[in-house]
Amino acid sequence: DAGVTQSPTHLIKTRGQQVTLRCSPKSGHDTVSWYQQALGQGPQFIFQYYEEEERQRGNFPDRFSGHQFPNYSSELNVNALLLGDSALYLCASSLVGTQYFGPGTRLLVL
Amino acid sequence: GQQVMQIPQYQHVQEGEDFTTYCNSSTTLSNIQWYKQRPGGHPVFLIQLVKSGEVKKQKRLTFQYREEKKNSSLHITATQTTDVxxxxxxxxxxxxxxxxxxxxxxxxxxx
Known part of the structure; x- marks a missing residue:
């Protein structure tokens, strides 16, 4: 049984570009949450998807958007990248409470 | 909004010694989850605490959820290099x- 998977593992972009990150949840999980973790800090909640809809959102600008597909996989899109968007982006899947994290995508914006 | 604070920020421990880290929330919580993240890795789920006053043990790790459901602690005994x-x-x-x-x-x- 595969755990949470994310792609790509690493990504380098330049300011102003757009990026799409992907996440496949753990088998049987229907909820996907996205977090941003800056270096040396705890993960910060971006948003959560359930039944293909955004159920909750953290304090992130509209440049951050997402999608959940019928198979529960999810995408995170970030437009007009800023240097400050450089971080580890984590996807977590869950069924009710406990969230299990994927390995993350390390994004570097130059 | 809800804020969660942990102390200490850094803990230097001699191998074999015990230590405790504390977690404090600004609001009452439904549950608290603890994760461990190795350098270069991602958060790995350790445990979830739900009931007020709950104490759970995992080998050398003891997790406690305080009565008011706003505070928690993690105590590690006989620290090993694998606890980094x-x-x-x-x-x-x-x-x-x-x-x-x-x-x-x-x-x-x-x-």
Whole structure:
């Protein structure tokens, strides 16, 4: 049984570009949450998807958007990248409470 | 909004010694989850505490959820080099909702 998977593992972009990150949840999980973790800090909640809809959102600008597909996989899109968007982006899947994290995508914006 | 704080931010421990890290929430929580993140890795789920006053043990790790459901602690006995990493607590205001993470306690073990 595969755990949470994310792609790509690493990504380098330049300011102003757009990026799409992907996440496949753990088998049987229907909820996907996205977090941003800056270096040396705890993960910060971006948003959560359930039944293909955004159920909750953290304090992130509209440049951050997402999608959940019928198979529960999810995408995170970030437009007009800023240097400050450089971080580890984590996807977590869950069924009710406990969230299990994927390995993350390390994004570097130059 | 809900805030979660952890102390200490750094913990330098001699191998074999015990230490405790503390987690405090600004609001009452539905549950607290603890995660461990190794350098260069991602948060790995350790345990979830739900009941007021709950104490759970995992080998050398003891987790406690205080009576008021706002505070928690993690106590590690006989620290080993494998305990190196950052320990995060994360609170949920309601089950299934977003996790609010503390800043983490970075543990370094001196052999």
């Amino acid at each position: 990493g950052t320990y995060f607590c994360a609170g949920q205001g309601a089950a299934g909702n977003k996790l609010t993470f503390g800043g983490g306690t970075r543990v370094l073990v001196k052999p």
